[in-house]
Amino acid sequence: MADTRSVAIDFTIGARRLLAVPRQLATWSFGLEQVLARDLPEPPRPGRDGLRILSAPTERLGELGARYPAFVAGGRQDYRRHYIDMSTSFADYLARFSGKTRSTLRRKARKLAEETGGYTITEHRSPAEIEAFLAAALPLSARTYQARLLDAGLPDNPAARRTMLEAAEQNRMRCFLLHAGGQPIAYLSLPVTGATLVYAHLGYDPDHARLSPGTVLQMDALERLFAESRYRWFDFTEGEGAHKAMFGTHSAACTSLVLLSPTLANRTLLGARGAFDTGVAQVKALAERSGALGRIRAALRG
Template identity: 35%
Template sequence: MIFWEYRQVTFKFQLSDKSLFKVSLPLQVRNISLTENVVAVEDLIPPSEECRADSQGYAIRSLPVKNAFPSISKKNNFYCYVQKQYQHCYIDMRMSFDDYKQKFSSKSRSTITRKVNKFEEYCEKKNSWRVYKTADEMRDFHLLARQVSKKTYQEKLLDAGIPDNPQFIQEMTVLAADQKVRGYILFNDAVPVSYLYCPIVEDALIYAYLGYDPAYLKQSVGTVLQWYALQDMFAENRFKIFDFTEGQSEHKRFFSTHELSCVNVCFLRPNIKNRILIYSHFFMDSVSNRLGDFLNRFGLKTKIKKILRFGF
């Protein structure tokens, strides 16, 4: 039986890394897990499940596909809006950590070792990292992670830092009581400098929130913590997949062992409000992408992102 969650889905209108405004719609949502072994589809077809009267349609995230699709089309009396087409990165954890390391070139392994050693020398190996599992531990983790998150560009620009609300904290502690979450903190002595938050869904660890103090950018603390965390995850010998979720980045591609072509797609009722929403959202994304391509052509994109994210 397919589970659909009924909730408000937010469409973010942003230019480059800057969020301008948001619009929400009530939709029936399905998040497809890599553990489901869903067969990649050749066509985008609206779900057969009945659309609720109070719903504006469906949203399916991480749907594996065989082909590329137009961003906007009409399918069986629904607007079909492909919000994102991307390579879904993940790590197959049904191996040893030593076997996993062999997926990297000798140069890459050397680079990781150098970054880890550099940070250990920097912090003099004092309490450099810790894993959190129990409910009490996760409350401590959250306090430390929030100290870091307040400084990150994810929170300042994208409103995507680790949440600081009672509902999230309650959900986190419930997961911890059921052994379904892991938290990792990297320290410089007693100061938290990077965090990684991973809920567990079935046999998969989910890459939910990662952040680091921009003052430690040169120490590669995000990479160092990811490496420490993966060592610990493999050592548990419990998980099948580390799921980097949607979106692409050099960090995800570097650490992943596999990539899967996926889309996030919405099937919306064919009314004027939904038509305006999807075309305006598509237009804003197109402008943002073209601006990014233009800046990249002149070597400015990376510099501007650094200024926006880190102030230099």
């Protein structure tokens, strides 16, 4: 029996989800090392409504689709999967940034310290430390726009907690909290898979967004992680983003999509999603030409 779960087919504009239509899908997910090796793991049996494919190598989509010829494809997203090659030192990693970018990163850290009266960063690895991390990070996560608008905050359920604690028992969790003004204002959660750090969740207090706490936390965490000399890759996982593009050293062409059973309801759903995405892309292009895109994004996150 396939590991089938309820998966939302989302209709989103920027960071705001307008509609979510549930479908019972199995998931075929590709790790970074599989993407880089251009490897195809064993496919799962489809769920009741079909299959969700996450971050597959774009060049091998034809082979993936050929395994499920009767299913209807939709919701396709093509993107660069950003990652960091951690085989060098942190100093070498910093050297890839321009002098202007390095100066900007230092300035962000100084400004955060000055305006909050100083900050500290704690690292959490052991099960007890992960429990402390969750106690502080979960209330913060609930306030982030990722959680409010996209249901993409830290998962707050017994199964997710158990998974993190089991990983911590095997030394496969790295979590970080940035504290300022006596409270946590940013968090970063990184499961470890083999020699790869997986960028699972980053969030920050929206009241401190102008101080870039997520960026400050990311840089500090990377310095500590490079110092371990344990990891080969830092995987930013599926999806684009300025944060991922700035911190990544390399990228790979990947695609996510769903393959649904060819019922009338599923065909109608995917047709509506395709028309919606086309309309959003047209509006976005118009907003970019008019210079209004930044204001629209800010309004959607508000």
